[in-house]
Amino acid sequence: MRSISSLFTLLLTLTWFGTTPVQASYSTLEPDPVHQETLKSLAKTLRFGHYKKRYLDDELSSELLDLQLERLDPSRLYFLQSDIDEFEQYRHHFDDAIRAGDSEPAFIIYNRYQQRATERLNFMLGLIEQGLDKLDFARDERIVTERSEAPWPIDHQTQDQLWRKRLKSLVLNLKLSDKTLEDAAKTLSRRYKNQLHRLSQSTAEDAFGVFANSYAGLFDPHTQYFSPRLTENFNINMRLSLEGIGAVLQIQDEHTRVVRLVPAGPADKQGQLKPSDLITGVGQGEEGEIVDVVGWRLDEVVELIRGPKGSTVRLQVSAAEDKGKNPKVIRIVRNKVKLEEQAAQKKLLEIERDGQPYKLGVISIPTFYIDFRALQAGDPNYRSTTRDVERLLGELIDEGAQGLIIDLRNNGGGSLKESVELTGLFIPQGPVVQIKDAWGRIRVESDHNPKFFDIPLAVMVNRLSASASEIFAGAIKDYNRGLVIGSQTYGKGTVQALFPLNHGQLKLTQQMFYRISGTSTQNKGVTPHISLPGRFDITKVGESSEYGALAWDQVKALPHNSSQALSQSQLAAIEQRHRQRADTEPDLIALKEEFDHRQQRQLDSLPLNEQALRELRQRTEAEQLQIENRRRHAKNLPQLATLAELQAEQPSNDDIDLEQDALLREGTEILIDLLSIQTTAMH
Incomplete structure (x- = not known):
């Protein structure tokens, strides 16, 4: 095998698009000697350390080839069918290669990807050089938006047509955003x-990293290999989450995708950036040029987004369902995320219904936190979720709170210890969660403190409530201690740990959570008692949407003393009252209509005729505006003339506000239903 020192540059002259030949430069990459031991170490750690037991065999090898191709070319736009046919020789060979530490077959595939990608990019530049006015925007044709299952292009001519349509689609979307053909040519060129340029900078680490992560991804989506450089990028991203806009990002195909928002961070407070949004451009200050970042490396995008505290960054984003189209610009003032702002917050709500006054407490918990440093130092006043909630709840009770809502929406988890101890505030004592390791051993985390608050309780969750949030919500449901309200939770029921390798490190899934009922939170999450409209499509956001997610299963249930706080007849009565409101409450109707509208926008194909696309865009925007104006009419609010007015009114997430938060408002109505039904039962 040749060493990396023999790396050379290939020059390819492209002529089939009928314009001036363009010189395409890319490097043929070869495995570094260190990759041999890294691959062996990776295989050993996965084999003996991962929760899921998988063997290096022909079945795994076959899956690995498919996943490698999918990760390199998810839309089947680069590789030709002849490439795929050639790669078939490796379908049952990867297992043997991994045992030997041989990543050369993976490098052959990666180098072919580089070649095809370079060809395609030069092809697009050639079309742009010919002039975008040569594209026929009056022609009646369509572009397929989802090609993950499409056939591979049979030859270059077939591929040319796919990419011509792709260019036409991009230009049309820029035109509909009021860009001239000259502007579009500059942007796309x-x-x-x-x-x-980025392709020309690819290294052997990039090729090895794709292969190693495809291999790791066969075990589950949270098991990842980090090369030394990727480890640095990961750390940069984590710093960005605390010293920028407060967002965790990842690369998805050519786009930068928002994975989650850091609670109480600038983006979370601003309220417009959402998880799963795609960032397509970044601008500095109030008027700086929006730089197109499609196809950029994550660390390069992060570098643009980071900046001094108090400065402004403008993000050009598209909703996930729009796949980079219909962009809007979001203005965010950079700041450092203050840990104290991530702490639990309370509010006492005074509500009157049917002439009866109610006082309800709301405690919002953005994350499960604990100050380990202060705890280890012996500080008796160390901060933690449980200690803060206990204090806030005591204050609310002193203020006359008759019921409590624990708001875990968008809470992605945190400290397992805190989820167990927080549960302990609401149950006398007993088991909270079961944790099974890769060898089948089960340990039980329990609450041993008999002290608890016997206040009527509701827990609000959504699709982004994950991990520790699911442990708490699941325990409250299993103990029949309170109502769980919202949408099905994320379904992350696994635990990861970092393991150093001889070169880089591996994040490895080692354990799985189970509720005391014996059911896992993995994949299925926690299903609420009362379902509320959600923003996220559970087929696209959540553990169950991830490739290779570990399956749901169950273990033996643990004996526990269920509360008598909620009977089935009471639950049925509460559900019936909620449905009656949901059929008439303007905000709830609008939320459901908006979700249905987003689903309808996910078309299998789009027109490439300018007039047809413009009409589709206008119809879509008109429908969105109609939904909002129907809501406003029902609430005697002034009508809006344009969507721009609606976007300008987007609320921030700074405070607990019933007027802005329709779901929280319905949560209070449901809790009042519980209070009134329990009061009636007592009499």
Whole structure:
């Protein structure tokens, strides 16, 4: 095998698009000697350390080839069918290669990807050079938006047509955003030249990393290999989450995707950026040029987004269902996320219904936190979720709270210890969660403190409530201690740990959570008692949407003393009252209509005729505006003339506000239903 020192540059002259030949430069990459031991170490750690027992065999090898191709070319736009046919020789060979520490077959596939990608980018630059006015925007044709199951292009001519349509679609969307053809040519030319430049900078680490992560991804989506450089990028991203806009990002295909928002961070407070949004451009200050970042590396995007505290960054984003189209610009003032702002917060709500006054407490918990440093130092006043909630709840009770809502929406988890101890505030004592390791051993985390608050309780969750949030919500439901309200939770019921390798490190899934009922939170999450409209499509957001997610299963249930706080007849009565409100309450109707509208926008194909696309865009925007104006009419609010007015009114997430938060408002109505039904039962 040749060493990395023999790396050379290939030059390819492209002529089939009928314009001036363009010189495409890319490097043929070869495995570094260190990769041999890394691959063996990776295989050993996965084999003996991962929760899921998988063997290096032909079945795994076959899956690995498919996943490698999917990760390199998810839309089947780069590789030709002849490439795929050639790669078939490796379908049952990867297992043997991994045992030997041989990543050369993976490098052959990666190098072919580089070749095809370079060809395609130069093809697009050639079309742009010919002139975008040569594209026929009056022609009646369509572009397929989802190609993950499409056939691979049979030849270059077939591929040319796919990419011509792709260019036409991009230009049309820029035109509909009031860009001239000249502007579009500049934007797209710069984009493809940047992508070519990035391809030319690819290293053996990049090729090995794709292969190693495809291999790790066969075990579960949270098991990841980090090369030394990727480890640095990961750390940069974590710093960004605390010293920028407060968002965790990842690369998805050519786009930068928002994975989650850091609670109480600038983006979370601003309220417009959402998890799963795609960032397509970044601008500095109030008027700086929006730089197109499609195809950029994550660390390069992060570098643009980071900046001094108090400065402004403008993000050009599209909703996930729009796949980079219909962009809007979001203005965010950078700041450092203050840990104290991530702490639990309370509010006492005074509500009157049917002439009866109610006082309800709301405690919002953005994350499960604990100050380990202060705890280890012996500080008796160390901060933690449980200690803060206990204090806040005591204050609310002193203020006359008759019931409590624990708001865990968007809470992605945190300290397992805190989820167990927080549960302990609401149950006399007993088991809270079961944790099974890779060898089948089960340990039980329990609450041993008999002290608890016997206040009527509701827990609000949504699709982004994960991990520790699911442990708490699941325990409250299993103990029949209170109502769980919202939408099905994320379904992350696994635990990861970092393991150093001889070169880089591996994040490895080692354990799985189970509720005291014996059911896992993995994949299925926690299903609420009362379902409320959600923003996220559970087929696209959540553990169950991830490739290779570990399956749901169950273990033996633990004996526990269930509360008598909620009977089945009471639950049925509460559900019936909620449905009656949901059929008439303008905000709830609008939320459901908006979700249905987003689902309808996910078309299998889009027109490439300018007039047809413009009409589709106008119809879509008109429908969205109609939903909002129907809601406003029902609430005697002034009508809006444009969507721009609606976007300008987007609320921030700074405070607990019933007027802005329709779901929380319905949560209070449901809790009042519980209080009134329990009061009637007592009499």
